[in-house]
Amino acid sequence: MSTTPSFTPVPRQRSRHDGWNAEKQYAFIEALAACGIVRAAAEKVGMHAASAYRLRDADGAESFAAAWDAALKTGMAQLVDVAMERAINGVAVPHFYKGRQVGETRWFDNRLLMFMLRHTSPQMFGRFAAEVDIAERADREQAEAEARRLAQLERAEALLAATEAELCEIEADGSTEQGLESRHLQHQIIQRRDRLISIVAQLRIVDTARAAEASIDQLVAAGRYSARHGAIFKRQLHVGGP
Incomplete structure (x- = not known):
């Protein structure tokens, strides 16, 4: 089942092959849901990230912006999965x-593993991590x-x-x-x-x-x-x- 959120494309005054037509908007949201990185998703459809942000702010872009947020959330979850897999399996x-x-x-990066556990299961690991990690902030930044x-x-x-x-x-x-x-x-x-x-x-x-x-x-x-x-x-x- 597709993880790409449905939405109504942003209306365009002119139809251009190198512009943000409906097909390119759908492809961008799909790429964003897959990678979680705006710049990479824009590049995949042959556009610049700056123009994607302008499209998001355009009139009639409410549905597109909502799909953007949902796709970004999905993509970031996949990045977390990648980090967790590497933390556990090395x-x-x-x-x-x-x-x-x-x-x-x-x-194996134990600090990355502790960071992932602390944020995915805070009730179980948050207090323990805080007690044993005297440099929590530095470790968190390094893990990120x-x-x-x-x-x-x-x-x-x-x-x-x-x-x-x-x-x-x-x-x-x-x-x-x-x-x-x-x-x-x-x-x-x-x-x-x-x-x-x-x-x-x-x-x-x-x-x-x-x-x-x-x-x-x-x-x-x-x-x-x-x-x-x-x-x-x-x-x-x-x-x-x-």
Whole structure:
């Protein structure tokens, strides 16, 4: 069953193929319910977030605005589900050697888990969390930032996969006599792919650093390294404190 709320589209004085016609409004609300991010939903239908907000404030937009609020609530609930799933099941952190993946570890963020429990079951976990968490506000902000990072990583990886598929289609089309416009489009897609690879790598750095730090802590606990050597290794890896 669709989670997209029904609504009456905002009336438009002129019908334009690049404007907010009824079909584009329906697609925007559907995308917003799926992702919970206004900018991402607007981009998916080929529009800017600023124009979406202007449409929401236009005359006759009451039904559209109500559907917007409902879709945003649905989308945010899905983001919470993603954060909860990652808090419980952890995040897979791949390990590479000479460009090839040779294994992975799973990183668990207990602070993110406590944040999710505290807000989904406040009567059960709120008081306990307040008693054991002397830096509640800092932890909450960090957990919220982590949830946003994970959501951004999900979206960036999805966009990267779609871009790779788009590029494969063009390359499979395969004509060596591509026109200037086609070659220009291929170059743009390659640039977009490279930017997305950089974004995903930056968002993954946190996971990789934490996994490396956890591995060092395990070796120290097992007596393989002294605490002093562990601290030195963390500094060399840029994952620990001073």
